[in-house]
Amino acid sequence: MPTGSPSTPTAAISRRHFLQATAIAAGTGLAVARPKAGPKVRTVLGPVDADTLGVTLMHEHAPVIDWAELFELPPAPIAPVRKQMLDTSIRLLERFHKTLGKGQGPGAIVECTPIRVGRYPRLLVDLARRTKVHVIACTGFWCEAMAPQHPWAIALGQKKNGVRKIADLYIREITRGMEDPHGEWGKKFTKIPVGIIKCATSTYLRPSERRCHEAAAIASRATGCPITTHTTDGGGLEEAQLFLKRGVDPGRVIIGHQGNLDDRTELESHEYHRRLVGMGCNVQFDRVGHAEKYGNEKIARQVKALVDSGHVKQVFFSHDNGPYFNNDYAGTKGSDSDWKITQSDYTVVTTGLVKAMKTQGISDSNIQAMLVSNPRRVLAF
Numbered sequence: 298m299p300t301g302s303p304s305t306p307t308a309a310i311s312r313r314h315f316l317q318a319t320a321i322a323a324g325t326g327l328a329v330a331r332p333k334a335g336p337k338v339r340t341v342l343g344p345v346d347a348d349t350l351g352v353t354l355m356h357e358h359a360p361v362i363d364w365a366e367l368f369e370l371p372p373a374p375i376a377p378v379r380k381q382m383l384d385t386s387i388r389l390l391e392r393f394h395k396t397l398g399k400g401q402g403p404g405a406i407v408e409c410t411p412i413r414v415g416r417y418p419r420l421l422v423d424l425a426r427r428t429k430v431h432v433i434a435c436t437g438f439w440c441e442a443m444a445p446q447h448p449w450a451i452a453l454g455q456k457k458n459g460v461r462k463i464a465d466l467y468i469r470e471i472t473r474g475m476e477d478p479h480g481e482w483g484k485k486f487t488k489i490p491v492g493i494i495k496c497a498t499s500t501y502l503r504p505s506e507r508r509c510h511e512a513a514a515i516a517s518r519a520t521g522c523p524i525t526t527h528t529t530d531g532g533g534l535e536e537a538q539l540f541l542k543r544g545v546d547p548g549r550v551i552i553g554h555q556g557n558l559d560d561r562t563e564l565e566s567h568e569y570h571r572r573l574v575g576m577g578c579n580v581q582f583d584r585v586g587h588a589e590k591y592g593n594e595k596i597a598r599q600v601k602a603l604v605d606s607g608h609v610k611q612v613f614f615s616h617d618n619g620p621y622f623n624n625d626y627a628g629t630k631g632s633d634s635d636w637k638i639t640q641s642d643y644t645v646v647t648t649g650l651v652k653a654m655k656t657q658g659i660s661d662s663n664i665q666a667m668l669v670s671n672p673r674r675v676l677a678f
């Protein structure tokens with residue numbers, strides 16, 4: 298198994314991590330402008346200065362999600378549709394890029410597809426090379442909300458010091474590069490870096506999910522890497538409490554999929570969001586455009602409450618879109634025909650939601666802070 302040195306204090310290792318990240322960029326053979334000293338955002342093409350991102354969509358899935366391995370089935374092959382996948386994703390991201398105004402370009406997406414559910418590192422590099430939009434990948438395992446957890450996560454977690462073993466995998470991906478998802482679990486790694494840790498819970502936190510959260514806490518403390526979460530109609534507060542109890546900097550924690558039934562009861566959980574930001578964590582409305590459950594006006598009202606209570610610096614946005622999706626595990630044949638093409642629009646945040654927030658009376662400078670400054674701050678480490 299990979300090893301890390303998570304007991305080393307963050308400050309002492311940050312320079313080493315920076316040098317490793319620079320080496321990763323060199324290893325990819327890509328032309329990456331030499332960044333200034335200090336914290337960096339780890340894109341799939343290497344580290345960049347945070348002020349080069351522009352508007353950042355904090356939770357997307359361009360180009361693919363594939364749950365097949367969660368059901369111990371072979372993933373749908375990407376080779377026959379690879380070009381089409383890239384062309385589609387590039388076209389959709391260019392549309393997002395074109396919506397950006399002054400001081401908002403070139404734009405960035407955080408690609409939140411976790412380990413072995415359609416996270417193809419080289420596909421992400423090819424995507425990033427062909428679009429103006431920056432691409433930031435994640436480490437982490439998905440949850441048991443709508444499918445079983447990945448058998449690799451379960452196998453690691455059940456070993457002696459299982460949490461430590463999962464943490465070591467996350468740290469290795471952060472400092473040295475993502476696992477290559479072809480072949481046996483954990484046998485091959487790329488030099489393509491990740492820039493965030495993904496965590497996920499079912500409606501109620503399950504034992505295997507808890508282990509992944511504990512591992513994320515260790516990895517975040519060791520590297521300074523931010524954590525972004527999936528919640529399932531509730532569970533954000535439990536996630537936040539778990540991370541804080543384990544010493545994670547709350548400013549590094551982004552509680553995701555907010556905007557509907559977040560406290561398991563209310564369609565708009567204003568008090569619940571206030572508790573999360575009161576703990577120092579961030580609240581992310583990342584299903585913008587997903588029907589009326591996450592409609593623009595509804596999200597804008599919840600954002601307005603946070604802005605009015607002085608928490609504009611703790612709000613983030615995205616769409617949680619993925620153009621190619623294989624989730625029909627029952628009918629999976631392990632062929633390219635398993636791919637479903639979903640309607641993915643990456644422009645709702647920067648068009649419809651911005652308009653709705655202005656209607657709510659949120660100022661341009663506060664909107665710019667949430668779209669540009671907040672991601673810049675949280676993604677740099």
Ligand SMILES: [Zn+2]
Pocket residue numbers: 356357358409527617
């Ligand atoms: Zn997602």
